[in-house]
């Protein structure tokens with residue numbers, strides 16, 4: 001059987017479980033996951049290599065495949081420049097896909113028929129749960145509209161079935177099957193890893209025959225420094241309250257890798273030195289991010305560092321700074337500069353410039369030319385985290 005290969009975009013409303021599915025299929029954490037909606041801001045590609053599975057009794061087998069899974073931001077109506085950018089990421093992911101996996105949270109349809117109560121004064125009463133589910137249904141419908149315009153196969157992944165009573169599943173499947181002509185409808189639990197093999201089998205069969213897009217052992221197109229920024233953002237999302245997470249962005253300002261990742265003669269792993277800026281929009285948010293005597297920032301740094309050490313396989317010296325950039329989410333240029341692909345271009349340009357300067361002007365101090373990226377109106381607070389790594 002010839003190799004199948006192609007791009008599979010995972011699309012759906014915020015919090016449906018798209019990043020959880022990406023990580024579960026890859027068997028490795030690539031995308032950050034939290035219970036907060038709109039966690040994912042850019043599309044994330046994960047490369048999944050599948051070996052051929054031979055035909056057997058009751059099993060039609062599966063051809064070898066390279067599946068490029070693309071996790072996307074949750075589909076929502078854009079209000080800020082950041083929202084617009086996130087939706088652009090969804091559209092970009094849809095433009096280049098071979099198959100769409102449309103993901104919905106099945107638990108929100110269990111009470112499809114629930115009618116609001118009327119109180120003694122004749123007022124309509126909806127519980128918070130009812131309101132949430134109604135909103136979620138509206139978001140699903142909005143996301144479905146986005147993919148309905150597309151040609152090509154769409155597989156529906158009904159997620160979170162671990163929380164759906166068996167009897168409720170069939171009506172949910174019937175509901176969705178009537179809404180769109182899906183190539184397949186697969187109930188899954190991304191969290192419990194249920195139904196994922198079947199989902200993969202169906203998706204692979206819909207992929208064209210072709211060559212690999214990435215080398216066999218490559219996991220993602222996203223460089224480590226940006227995975228690091230995402231890990232820091234995840235800790236902020238997890239550790240801070242309602243408002244702050246949405247107003248924060250993390251930019252890696254410097255990332256100094258050691259020459260080797262092997263242990264030294266002293267038996268210690270080498271050190272990666274990372275400097276990251278956490279942007280927020282207001283002084284009040286900055287105060288929350290820093291916490292009493294820097295306690296919150298320290299907690300964010302410590303938990304991020306541990307995970308980054310696991311990712312990089314080195315010790316990590318992580319320095320975090322908090323900066324206030326008024327209303328950055330409404331600034332087109334700021335939001336565009338957050339794009340890791342753009343940052344990568346800027347880093348490459350800067351390295352090129354540094355090399356040319358060094359070659360052309362031996363004896364001239366290069367740091368005189370270092371860009372000062374402290375933009376106007378930016379206020380800064382920094383702390384080193386509680387690292388067991390000493391500055392050398």
Ligand SMILES: Nc1nc2c(ncn2[C@@H]2O[C@H](COP(=O)(O)OP(=O)(O)OP(=O)(O)O)[C@@H](O)[C@H]2O)c(=O)[nH]1
Nearest residue numbers: 015016017018019020035037038039040074190191
């Ligand atoms: N019970 C249950 N919870 C799940 C399942 N899959 C995901 N979740 C939870 O749903 C929440 C959202 O998961 P994410 O993977 O971040 O969702 P997402 O669709 O990527 O969210 P956005 O980034 O907002 O678009 C997290 O708390 C997950 O643990 C599942 O199969 N069952």
